[in-house]
Amino acid sequence: MSQLYIGVWNHKDQFGNFSENGGIFFDRNSKIMFNLQILNASRSELSDKQIHVFPRELEKISFQDNFYDDNETRRETLKNFIEGKIFIFKVSEEQQDNPYAYDIKMHIKNNDFHNDDKFEEIPILMDSENNYETIKNKLIKGETIRSRAVSMISNKLDSISSFMITKSSHDENWILFENVTAVSTDGMESIQYQKPSENFPITVRRIVDDTAMDGYYYDNGDDRNINHNIMFVPTRYLRENDSQLEKFTKIVTRRLGLTENDNEGIDESSQDVDLLFLKQFHEVIKSSEYQLLLNEDNIIKLHTSIKSSLLTILAGLSGTGKSKIIKAYAEALGILNGDLGKGQHNDIPEERFKFISVKPSWQDDSDLLGFADTISNNFRPGDSGIVDTLIDAKKNPRFIYIIVLDEMNLSRVEYYFSQFLSVLERSSSERYLTLYSKYLETRLYNSDKYSSKILIPENVRFIGTMNIDESTFELSDKLLDRTNIIELHTVPFYNKKDISHRSMKDVKSANTWHNFEVGLLNYSSNGGSLTEEQLQFLWELHSEINDELPNVGISWRTIRSIDAYINKVPSTYANDIGKILDWQLSTRILTKLRGTESMLNSLISYDEKEKKPKGKIINILDKYSTLSDFQESRKKLLIKSKELKVNGFAR
Known part of the structure; x- marks a missing residue:
């Protein structure tokens, strides 16, 4: 099985221009076909491609082409057939450069369809072993949930919906879980969500009026026994700044498993974890320990970049506090070494902030990663400690890790960071660095700890600092393509009065202090995309x-x-x-x-x-x-x- 997509007729012709009959064309055998445009909100390599619907697939959805008509008449016939329709389908995986749709199911567009709609693919977990009560207990315990619906959604953690649907066993009501965060999946039939916490509470809603939700679509399930697995819902229905969600659902509990009386005494701001974190970050940077003045736009740029990109670079004049800003960011996340106290949080790893000073002498990635010592038959990890940090991060997918490359352009980034640049754009399951040749694994005594390849997991973020002067190297287009560069704006010196004299000890001892987990990186409050x-x-x-x-x-x-x-x-x-x-x-x-x-x-x-x-x-x-x-x-x-x-x- 493979991921399901939702889409409409793509009006672009072969040159990328829109036209009335664009995207309808003939193959080499003069058989008619057309292209689909994917409308899934989750981004993938296929999102911007034209998906072919071959003649044999058109026949399966009951389109009849009259081969004896002229081409314009045939185009018009197909246009009338697919106009006003929406399609749910799978996409061939073996031809990524020339993808085509199969297992196509056709629906009539609902009355509330908008041309700019994107659809969230919400899994419906209601197999024989799943219902509201069992799933609720698994979410509270952080246990793995098995369901065939998992194979029909994206296997990229940052693309999996923050919503999930099941059914109550005693009254047959549909139940919508909101603010669930996937932490692992095998891409087949298993998925694990993050346990609810003070920072990431899960809201449970009962769907009370699905007629108020006219823009949603089901997949058609199995031909033999209709059993829906995915609900495609317009993202505009699901955002908190839209009242639509309140129209068709009623809140059962706002903080699953965290309080006895879930509907009382809830701080509404805690539902938007971005705002919760940014408030905490402001308190940290203005504290007596940091005394930083940052332009508000720079704060948003930094936070958004870290969430959306694996690599972020802070650039600016020497002495503007770039390294200190990153440390303050880590402090606000609650991941600085020793932050959590010993014995109090035994399940939380201690070293999640790695600060690496780049040396001008670095020439290749072995300076950063290490090398295989074939004389002593051991892998020698680099002094940077980055390899051990990546290994630790893979063992602890719930927690955020930050790796800092200070003054990263003192040496040529394309030399010592070359492997990273090549793999950063890959999907989270394929982001492997090569430490040494695989044939050496059987010879090295410590290959059980340091295997020949190492994964850069989804919970790791790299942040670089750099000065732009005559002592540094310029950045190549290859690097610029893979990062956001944030040039710090200098805040007027007379704003120094805004710095707080509150100590970090007081900030952390307040009831509002939170330690943030990986769900913050996946959080999206708006579900926006390019128009x-x-x-x-x-x-x-x-x-x-x-x-x-x-x-x-x-x-x-x-x-x-x-x-x-x-x-x-x-x-x-x-x-x-x-x-x-x-x-x-x-x-x-x-x-x-x-x-x-x-x-x-x-x-x-x-x-x-x-x-x-x-x-x-x-x-x-x-x-x-x-x-x-x-x-x-x-x-x-x-x-x-x-x-x-x-x-x-x-x-």
Whole structure:
């Protein structure tokens, strides 16, 4: 079995243009077929691809093509058949470059269908061994749940829905579990969710009126015995800032297994773990121990980047406190060494914050990871300690680990971090680093502890700091594609009065202090993603840049990264996606614009008369001004245009 997808007819033609009959075409045997567009909210390698529906699959959903009609008539017939329909299907796994749909089930679009809808794939766990009572007990204990529905959802932990559905055994009511966080799955029939805690309470709702939810779709289950496994629900129905969830459900308990009276005395803010963490982070950075002043946008950028990307880089002037900011972030998470006290939390690992100072002499990944000593027949882990940290993180998937590479561009990142850059974009189950050749495993005495390959698990985040001066190396496009670079804004010195004199001891002793677990990284308050207009803007920008600089542009990897970033932004910024798009444009795309004046002149140059930048990129920003004011991007372009004018090149 494999993951189920939901989708609609994709109107794009072979050149990526939308048209009335786009996406309907003929194969080499003159048989008609069409393309589907995936609408699953969870991102995958297939999300942006056109999924083929071959003629044999069209026949299975009862489409009859008259081969003797002219091609335009045949197109019109198929158009009438698939227009107004929505499809649930599986996708071939053996042809990722040319994927096709199979096991297709066709539905009529419900009245509440929106063209920009994305659908959450919520598993329905109601096999013979599962009902509300058994699942509730397994969630409280953190036990593994077995169900065939697991094989039909994404096997990527950060893509699994935070909702889950089952049925009450005594009154046959549908039950919706909210704020569940998957911590492991075999991708087949087993899934384990994080135990409810003060930081991550699970809400239980009874579905009382599913007629108020007109936009949802079931999969069709088995042909022999209809047994639904997945419910596809528009993400706009499930967000807390939308009243729709309250229309068709009634809360049974807000904190499963945590309190005797679940419906009383609940702090509503605790339901949004992003806001809970950010409040705590503010208290830490302003404490007497840290005394940091941070721009609010920088705080949101840092937190969102850490959630959505495995690698984040803090850049800025020397002395701006980059290393201290990261330590404060770890402090706010509650993961600094010794934070938890001995004997009090025996199940919580102590060392989850690893600080590594990069050395200028590092030339390859063995300087960071270590090497196989074939003389003594042992693997010698690097002095950095990163290998042991990764091993520990894999053993403790509930907890967040942060690995810091301080002044990471003192040496060429592409040399000592090369393996990491190659695997960071892979799915969590395939993110393996090679420590040494596999054939040496039988020869090394400590291969039971240090196997030839080591996994970078989903609960690990890398954060780098870097200065930009003559003593450091520039970053390559390969690195820029895989990270968010956060350039720290200097806060006015006179704001020093805002620093608190409250000690960290007092901050931690307060009743509001929390230690956060891995669910924070997967939390999304808005379920947002790039809109069609935003994608059109990015395509036009790519086309202009790529025409002038053939080796530069916006890749699918960049699109996926921007999409993931938008999805993880805190709720306080969810209504200002234009600003978020501007941030990503400034850091992920415009940083690649470097070269001589003759190379960049048509894209960006300095207008002496108007004292501002001009060129093709500015024209595109002006054209799409309804999306954003692009304030940060315009500032960056102004700096680059001045560099070109004065120096003749831009870094």
